Amino acid sequence: MSRKQAAAFIQALADANPAPETELRFSDPFTLLVAVVLSAQATDASVNKATETLFAAAPDPAAMAAMGEAGIAVHIRRIGLWQGKAKNVAALARLLIERHDGQVPNDRTALEALPGVGRKTANVVLNVAFGQEAMAVDTHIFRLGNRTGLAPGKTVRAVEDGLVRRCPPALLRHAHHWLILHGRYMCKARAPECWRCVAIAHCNYKDKILDPGRRSLPAP
DNA sequence: ATCCCGAGGG
DNA sequence: CCCTCTGGAT
Numbered sequence: 001m002s003r004k005q006a007a008a009f010i011q012a013l014a015d016a017n018p019a020p021e022t023e024l025r026f027s028d029p030f031t032l033l034v035a036v037v038l039s040a041q042a043t044d045a046s047v048n049k050a051t052e053t054l055f056a057a058a059p060d061p062a063a064m065a066a067m068g069e070a071g072i073a074v075h076i077r078r079i080g081l082w083q084g085k086a087k088n089v090a091a092l093a094r095l096l097i098e099r100h101d102g103q104v105p106n107d108r109t110a111l112e113a114l115p116g117v118g119r120k121t122a123n124v125v126l127n128v129a130f131g132q133e134a135m136a137v138d139t140h141i142f143r144l145g146n147r148t149g150l151a152p153g154k155t156v157r158a159v160e161d162g163l164v165r166r167c168p169p170a171l172l173r174h175a176h177h178w179l180i181l182h183g184r185y186m187c188k189a190r191a192p193e194c195w196r197c198v199a200i201a202h203c204n205y206k207d208k209i210l211d212p213g214r215r216s217l218p219a220p
Numbered sequence: 221a222t223c224c225c226g227a228g229g230g
Numbered sequence: 231c232c233c234t235c236t237g238g239a240t
Contacts (some may be wrong), residue, residue, distance in 0.1 A: 007221075039226085041227090041235085041237090042224065042236090042238080043224060044224090045238090047225095077237090078238080080237040083236080085237085119227090120225080120226065120227090120228045140225070
């Protein structure tokens with residue numbers, strides 16, 4: 001896929017999605033980081049509910065560290081893997097104070113050294129909170145990148161690099177969010193709904209699936 | 221039953 | 231690369 005085509009693909013997703021302000025529930029690095037850590041293998045709704053009371057009680061690393069593992073657990077008991085996450089978040093808050101003066105670090109090495117923070121979480125924080133050229137690739141984006149030709153690659157790293165290189169800089173900050181939603185709800189693993197895809201005109205997927213009720217793809 | 225906007229450990 | 235951790239939604 002050409003660079004121009006890739007740009008058009010992502011632009012189509014941008015045009016179809018709400019304003020960035022509405023998709024970012026967490027504006028500061030700390031709450032964003034914790035929310036992403038809690039999101040692992042959990043549904044959005046359950047995480048949103050848990051973070052609402054958690055951040056009301058502890059909006060910053062100092063309060064979170066003071067709250068401790070047991071205190072944090074009270075707020076997140078309804079999301080999966082909550083035991084490990086409570087432990088990680090408590091330690092994470094403590095480490096932010098000990099190592100980084102209570103601030104979320106803006107480099108990959110320091111982020112990934114924090115408990116519960118892997119490559120994907122680090123990339124989200126680097127991109128959204130610090131505006132760096134990083135793209136978070138999960139199973140959805142990996143599949144979408146390869147299937148559509150937007151960012152082919154056998155490894156997560158390759159897909160990450162492809163996206164960073166091909167995404168228009170102005171769209172980089174929110175592109176992974178659009179991509180993951182698109183991959184999750186439209187470009188699905190089993191039954192992609194290509195007939196309602198906003199980017200189908202810029203997609204190289206060879207087996208585009210048409211709505212049984214339609215004879216042709218809609219005009220782009 | 222299967223999957224989830226993963227990470228850590230073997 | 232494999233496995234495990236875990237509750238909720240569909």
